[in-house]
Amino acid sequence: MPLRAPVLLIVDYNLSRIGDVLHLRDYARQQWGAQTWLIRANPQDHDRTISDRVFDADPLHPDFVDQALNLLGDDAGRISAGLVFSDNAVTSGAALLERLGLPVDDAALALAAFDKLAYRTAEDRVRTQLNQLGVTLPDFVRIDGLHxxxxxxxxxxxxxxIKPACEGNNRGVVVVSAGGDCEQAFTEVAPYLDGGVLAEAFITFTREFSYDGLGKLWFVTEKVSASGRYPVEVAQILPARLSEQERLAIRNAGEQVNRLVGQRIGPFHNEIKLSDSGDQTAVIEPNRRPGGMKIWTLAHAVHGLDLYAAWVDSVFAGPVPEELPAATCSAATVMFGVPHDVTIDVTTLGDVQALVRDTLTRAAQELALSRDDIALLESTWIAGEPRLIHAIPRDNSDFVAQACVALHAPSVDIRDLVRVLREQWLLVLERCLAPELLLKVAS
Known part of the structure; x- marks a missing residue:
């Protein structure tokens, strides 16, 4: 690579995305002859293995932009393109790229894509317009105390x-039923007060989707969530099962969200509920980043388009498709839990891919499928130190593994495959939980 190669700057990322950052780096090098530089707080050795240079700056620090520019120094002029790849950096990262004169979505409106209270406030300002488009807005309030x-x-x-304003992965989200225990609910969200907490009326629509895409390119992903007190996401499914009217309703809502949060050329992942009648929507939250739970990986498997490559192309001013190719299969990201409350270290459980393949074989037998009908796209343990994991997940940290699978048998509904996979995984995992590897926690 030439000494003065162009540079792609990635502003922050979550550790679960380390493979995606590596893919972005490799594609930028191959297609654009570019180095990849990374800015994030407290970079570690693994950050140096996935980028050509690393700079230590916290995107949540009030002086992040000036700090980053000082670190870059004269080398800032080498930066040809930039990506903002985390919620924490959505505002400050966009401001940095604007200061560098690079194409990026609006920094001034970006806070609404990070702070749920800021989004509800922005949404409320255009309540009448949104209502006319079939978008229902929930009652909401900032929470500063039990009162x-x-x-x-x-x-x-x-x-x-009740939920934190600036947390992801369903952390701290609590549903309070009518007449429920307000004190207990407040206790659960109290640790998040410094970052902001809000309460909002429960949106009773039962179906939830996300409006995903990049620039003008869009698609709809279907979410499967747990019922009860902790509405944790257990799967994402593509393509979503929708009529044309329902797709249009979600698109109308999703485009309004993008306008409110300043999205124009970059990625988006807007979580939206849909009424049973299919003509009313309500926004759960916006995001100006690729969807979590490997949604872009699913899109690649189903539609054959690498959205990460398209994202890099877009910031280097390359051509980007405005439509996805037709779907050739269905796919899902499935979250795997534990059969009972345990304190567990996933590194003691062996090869996750072997366990997932065993799970897929058992699921194929259960659904009378050929094993070749189910393709394993990728699987991983959800990393972390030994920790208590609840059998009834409270947030996304209460899962031990995830897998992306593609289904090539149109006779079976992908939703049935998700259900059976999660059931069979518990049976497979139970065999691995030897007494010396865990401390069973009384329920």
């Missing part, structure tokens, strides 16, 4: 949700 929870509960006729 705010009680006052909000008193004016609700049904359930409501």
């Amino acid at each position: 705010d929870v009680r006052n909000f509960a008193a004016r609700q006729q049904g359930s409501f949700v």
